[in-house]
Amino acid sequence: MGKRTPLYEEHLALGGRMVDFGGWDMPVQYPAGILAEHEAVRQRAGLFDVSHMGEIDLHGERALLFADELVTNDCQKLEENQVLYSPMCYEHGGVVDDLLVYRLEPGHVLLVVNAANTEKDVAWVMEQRQKHFPDVLAEDISGRTAEVALQGPKAQEILQSLTSHDLNKIAFFWVQPDIEVAGRKALWVSRTGYTGEDGFEIYLRPEDAAHVWREILRVGEPYGILPCGLGARDSLRFEACLPLYGQEMDQDHTPLQSGLKYWVRLEKEHFNGIEVLKEEQESGGPKRRLVGFKLAERGIARHGYPILSPAGEEIGDVTSGMLSPTLGEAIGLGFVPAEYAQVGTRIAVSVRGRAIPAEVIKRPFYRRSGK
Amino acid sequence: MKTPSELRYTEDHEWLRPEGKSGRIGITDFAQDQLGDVVFVELPEVGRAVKKGEAFGVVESVKSVSDVFAPITGKVVSVNQGLVDTPELVNQDPYGQGWIVELEIADDAEVQALLDAQAYAALQEGGH
Known part of the structure; x- marks a missing residue:
């Protein structure tokens, strides 16, 4: 039996199909199915249990200086109650994890990390x-932290x-501590997410999670809200090209290789791994790069399938792929040598032994309108 | 989950509907439910000879890829072209419009050796 979030019983009651995810029993989908859940988030709203995410408090x-040394993005620019996304590197430049850094009240920073990496991340942070x-x-x-993500154009x-808190006052990548949601005090409410849509992540005490979860589904019903599982979470983040640790990024690739340059501030005085990343950047950029591609014929490129040159030589591998x-x-998405990384470059993907022609295309695949 | 009594089944969750010298094949209601939304079906070529147990088609859902195994030895006489544009028929009507291929039956004894509905249903209850 895996670990259970405070919403485990809610998932069973809703008919969630439970699977193991990084040691947690989590719903991969509910009876509506992944496609319906995906569409609900793009068109209306979806509610995810993300209580399995790890939270590390720094006091x-x-x-803030400590957080800044841990991550590649610039924490010192953060104002109080502002949030940033960043990779966190080892000294050799590989990625420990990607995370959100919350600058809370003076002397308080919150790191939110991937569920499957929590143990490793905590050990790393403690060591540092x-x-x-x-x-x-x-x-x-x-x-002692539960978390739900309410995502989609109707989330607000x-x-x-x-x-009663005016949500217009919480801008994209900002957070508001201690506001009441459904009569319970939320620890933090941030306008963040992992779907490519507008939405909120609501941090709660475990004992409040089920009540808030039910209330959101209740008031969301007229809007067509659906509870959403890990399947839709993956398909949504994939379309928005939000990387997944272990696929688009890992300890064997630098964040520059993973296409995360925007979140790597080489002008910072120092952070773990900066020497390696600077050298990689100054020597002409990464030799291997993450690219987006589109198949020219029917088929689906899946995680781990080989990427081929037009001549049929194996040049890389698929990190994530699906029928969008x-x-x-x-x-x-997949890693290829830099000379194949230009948009428009022809490559191929080996799908069960058959080379399907493909073309490198722009990322992200999906961007919500009005952003 | 439905398991129509006139069909034969495999432990890999395919069904076969024998009709004279040939039979249509698909995946069971249980299988489609486990897979979730089917988004792509790879069909074999008509005329291909397949051996019992051979993977001769692929059903892909949003999250997963599953082989379709030949329940019996035979030759592919037709494939369901409707699945090319409407793979979700596998979810919506697994024993009807969601059929995948039609095989010419080489050996009736192989058909008789397949599970009947009762045995297949018992298999599911056994937690497969």
Whole structure:
């Protein structure tokens, strides 16, 4: 039996199909199915249990400085209650994980990390703290933090009917602590997500999670909200080209190779891995790069399938791929040598031994309108 | 889950509907439910000779890829072209419009050796 979130019983009651995900029993889908859940988020709203995510609290005068040393993005630019996305690197430039950094009240920073990596990340943060920031308190608060993600164009309207706090005041990648949602105090509400849509991530005490979950589904019903599982979470993040650790990024690829240059601030004085990344950048950029591609014939490129040159030579592999529910096209992401990374370059994907022609296309595949 | 009594089944969740010298084949209601939304079906070529147990088609859902195994030895006499543009028929009508291929039956004894509805249903209850 895997670990259970405080919403486990809710998933069973809703007919969720439970699967193992990084040691957690999580719903991969509900009876509506992945495509319907995906569409609900793109068109209306969807509610995800993301309580399995890891949360690490940093406390102390130098908490923000510590976070800044851990990650490649620039934490020092953050204002109070602002959030940023960033890779976190080892000294050799490979990625430990990607995470959200919340700058909360003075002396308090929250790191939100991937469920499957929480243990590894906590160990890494503790080690770094001991070496360089012993004055900062670091604490794994995952066990006492539940989290739900309400995503989609109707997310704000739905959440607004459950809180008196004006949600217009929470801008994209900002957070509001201590607001009441459905009569319960939420620890933090941020306008963030992993779907490519507008939406909110709501951090709760475990004992409040089921109530808030039910209330959101109740008030969301007239809007056509659906509870959504990990399947839709993956297809939504894939279309928006939001990377998934272990697929588009890992300890063997630098964030520059993974196409995350925007979140790597080489002008910073220092962060773990900066020397390696600077050198990679200054020597002409990464030799291997993540690209998006589209198949020219019927078929689906799946994780692990070989990417071929037009001549049939193996040049890389697919990290994620599917038939895009929103676009209706067979698209994918994968690593190839830099000379194949230009948009328009012809490549091929080996699908069960058959080379299907493909073309490198622009990322992201999907961008919501009005953004 | 439906398991029509006039069909024969495999432990890999295919069904066969014997009709004279040939039989249509598809995946069971249980299989389509487990797979979730089917988005792509790879069909074999008409005329291909297949051996019992050979993978001769592929059903892909949003999340997964599953082989379709030949329940019996035979020759592909037709394939369901409707699945090319409407693969979701496999979900909507697994025993009807969601059929995948039609095989010419080489050996009736192989058909008789397949599971009947009762045995297949029992298999599912056994937790497969």
